[in-house]
Amino acid sequence: MRPREDLLGKLRDGAxxxxxxxxxxGINGVGVFRDLARQGVPSLLVERGDFASGTSAAPSRLIHGGLRYLETGEFALVRESVxxxxxxxxxxxxxxxPLPVWIPTFSWAGGAFAAGLRFLRLKRSPGPKGAAVVRLGLGIFDRFGEFHRTMPxxxxxxxxEARARFPGLAPSVKAVLEYYDARISSPxxxxxxxxGDAxxxxxxxxxIPYLAVxxxxxxxVRLRDTITGETFRVAPRLIVNCAGAWVDPVDGALGIPERLTGGTKGSHLVLDRPDLAAALGEAMLYFETHxxxxxxxxxxxxxxVMLGTTDLRTEDAEGAICSEAEIDYLFGVLEEVLPGSAPRREEIVFTVAGVRPLPRSAAGATxxxxxxxxxxxxxxxxxxxxxxxxxxGGKWTTxxxxxxxxxxxxLAELGRSRREDTRALPIGGGAGxxxxxxxxxRFARDLAEGASLAPERAALLLGRYGTTAVGVAAACAGxxxxxxxAGTYSVEEIRWILAEERATRLDDLVLRRTLIGFDGLASATTVRALGLIMAESLGWSAERRAEEVARCLTLLARRHHVVENEPDAEDHAQYAIG
Ligand SMILES: Cc1cc2nc3c(=O)[nH]c(=O)nc-3n(C[C@H](O)[C@H](O)[C@H](O)COP(=O)(O)OP(=O)(O)OC[C@H]3O[C@@H](n4cnc5c(N)ncnc54)[C@H](O)[C@@H]3O)c2cc1C
Known part of the structure; x- marks a missing residue:
């Protein structure tokens, strides 16, 4: 990818x-950018932070058919999602x-009548669902999955069998159903x-990241470089507002006062619990709460281990942070299905919260x-x-x-027609x-031989970057x-990311180009080490490096519950993060 500075230069030249x-x-704006590029329509995407730094970094990391939406009769959405x-x-x-999902249910026929009412949209609030109701839903789900079926x-x-596999399952569990959905390693x-593809x-x-409307x-439209404060003016032909939970303030900045969205906050915890991880194996437990x-x-x-999530109305998309009350709630619901497994606070290595961009709605169950x-x-x-x-609105999956x-x-606005369907278009390192x-x-073996890497190292790169690993490995030059x-990452690999993936701030590297933050590896030592590599690659001054390290550590401590990570005297003065 071209460096951000080159793109800003083009903007200055009126391109x-x-x-x-x-x-x-986020994923929806980038999705539009990618589709238009494939149709030969160049567009300008502006993002006030890093790519995928809003809600797109906060999902349950499921690419899912939305089984739950059957309950509220949203068939078209389920079909599309599957x-x-x-x-x-x-x-x-x-x-x-693919992700095998286990649904423990606490009754056989419970909730059938109420579920029927919800199904017919005569009742809105969610209720208990016994095995019979869940099975009915899974039958419909399977039918929708026939298009390009990939899983059982x-x-x-x-x-x-369920109890042998999960000895810790609550005694009140009556039946367990299994179906398949999918998960994404790094959204x-x-x-x-x-x-990059676009x-x-x-x-x-x-x-262009770090450019706000x-x-x-x-x-x-007035655009502001959120790092330097420089202002740009661009007269567009048309605007697509994909600002997620922020579409209303963005429309407001464009002079449109109408309010369309009302978000709900959701949080996840990442836990260091090897025993739970071993018990779960490849399967996800998807369970009903009290x-x-x-x-x-x-x-x-x-x-x-990933544990989630909450669903709380909020008017404040800016300050989405996992609260102590949400941690208590999530610990409590895990205890309901796996009694005795409740984690301790010191086992939390990372938290993430985001605001679902939902249509504005009256009060009621979220x-x-x-x-x-x-x-x-x-x-x-x-x-x-x-x-x-x-x-x-707009989910990650869809x-x-x-x-x-x-x-x-x-395209209709521009009087052009679609050149290509994007359904069969591979993404990034998914090609080949x-x-x-x-x-x-075989691929990993060839990669190891060709790039003089240890076989396990080549396999790791393939898992992380897909077929783009060939370029990463070549840059590592053995x-x-x-x-x-964070020893599974190499300095050489980080340099490749910095050269190729438009990482602009240190937290882009720690939280989004790598899984270092998410996997609980972002100690102050690691953040400082990455700061040094980034400063060298991007030509930062010592002051900029110190500021980036301080900002990143503060962000990790305040937003992601990474303890013992407040900047110390070695770093710059504390960075203001809202
Ligand atoms: C807790 C939780 C769990 C979820 N789980 C799943 C899941 O498992 N699977 C799934 O499919 N979906 C899931 N979702 C939903 C999904 O994550 C979101 O719907 C999706 O990521 C929204 O993407 P987006 O691009 O519309 O919004 P965002 O990713 O929020 O992107 C909007 C972007 O606009 C930018 N922006 C705001 N103001 C400005 C401005 N003035 N100038 C420039 N840029 C601006 C923001 O910085 C932001 O990056 C979940 C959501 C939450 C909260």
Whole structure:
């Protein structure tokens, strides 16, 4: 990818006048950017932080069919989600993998009547669901999954088998059902890979991080470099507002006062619990809670355990942080299904919270708010000569379908037609990724030989970068210098990321280009070591490096519950993070 500074230079030269401007570099904005690039339409994407630094970095990391939405009768959404899940399994197999899901149920026939009412949309609030109701839902789910089927259908697990596998299951569990969904290792990396694919296909397309929409001066949108404060003015042909939980303030900055969204906050904990990780194995437990919500717990690739999530109305998308009350809640619900397993606070290595960008809705159970997306068009007016298309909602899983709908609307505005369907388009290192384990072993062996790497190292790179590992390995040139405190990453690999993936701030590297933060490896030592590599690669001054280290440590401590990570005297003065 070209360096950010080159793109800012083009902006100064007026290269973006009259373009389609996409606001928001989360998965939905990037999805639109990628689709338009494939249609030969260059666009300008502006993101006030890093790519995927908003809600797109806070999901349960499931690429899922949305089984739960059957309860509220959202069939079209479930069908679309299942189809998109199956496509992602095919197009991004290096990042998206099948996930066996176990649903323990606490009764056989419980909740059938109420579930029927919800199904018919005569009742909105969620209620208890026994095995019979869940099974009915799974049957429908299986039918939807027939398009590009990639995984087995659901089955009932004999309770004796379930208890043998999970001896800790609550005695009140009556039945266990298994079905398949999928999970994504790094939603942040896949977003960046999509940016790379788009700019490769359409070199005039530009995605610029740390550039915020600040307001509008007549026909021109005011953009502010959120690092240096420099201001730019660009007069777009059309705007696509994909600012997620922030679409209302962004529309407001463009002079549109209407409010369309109302978010709910959700938090996850990453736990260092080897015993729980071992018990879970490859399966995710997806269980109903005392308040009839669905929570989940599963083992991450790095061996830690992910536990989530909450669903709380919020007006404050800015300050989404996992609260102590949410930690108590999540510990409590885990105890309901696996008594005696409740974690301790010191076992938390990372927390992440995000705000779901949901349509504005009246009071009521948050679980009943639609998770579907819609597009709203604001006509141009005398003061604003360009239309604005605002996306409301939009899940991670369905981003491609959502982007295709938006790109079609943009193409219609431009009087152009679609050149290519994006359904079968591989993503980043998913191109040419071997489908079978034997093929992956062969690929890793060849990679190891070709790049003079240890075989396990080559396998790790393949798992992390897909087939792009060939380029990463070549850049490493047979060297492997472990990063202090995060020894599965090498200094050489980090340098490749810095050269290729438009990482701009230290936290981009710690939290999004790598899983160092998420896997609980972001000690102060590691952050400082990465700061040194980044300073050397990007030519930072000692002062900028110290500021970046302080900012990153403060962010980890305040936003992600990484304890003992407040900056010390060695680092710059504390960085203000809201
Ligand atoms: C707890 C939780 C769990 C979830 N789990 C899943 C899951 O497992 N699977 C799934 O499919 N979905 C899941 N979701 C939903 C999914 O994560 C989101 O719907 C999706 O990531 C939204 O992406 P987005 O691009 O619309 O928004 P975002 O990722 O938030 O992107 C919007 C971007 O706009 C930027 N922005 C804001 N203001 C400005 C401005 N003035 N100028 C420029 N840029 C601006 C922000 O910085 C942000 O990066 C979950 C959500 C939550 C909160």
């Amino acid at each position: 973006a006048e009259g373009v389609v401007m996409i606001i928001g570099g 189809e998109e899940r199956n496509l992602l399994l095919l197009n991004a197999p290096h990042q998206v993998r 259908k659901h089955r009932a697990i004999p309770i004796a 942040e990396r896949l977003t960046v890979e999509l940016v 700019e490769r296909d359409c070199p005039e397309a530009m995605a 600040d307001g509008r001066d007549g026909a021109a 308040d009839h919500r669905a929570c989940l717990v599963y083992r991450l690739d790095g061996g830690k 679980g009943a708010i639609s998770r579907d997306h819609s597009l709203r068009r604001f006509e141009p007016g005398p003061d604003r000569p360009f239309p604005v298309l605002t996306l409301v 981003y491609r379908a959502c982007a295709a709908q938006i790109a079609d609307a943009v 990724f071997p489908r079978e384990p034997s093929g992956r072993d 060297r492997f210098t472990p990063v202090a405190g």
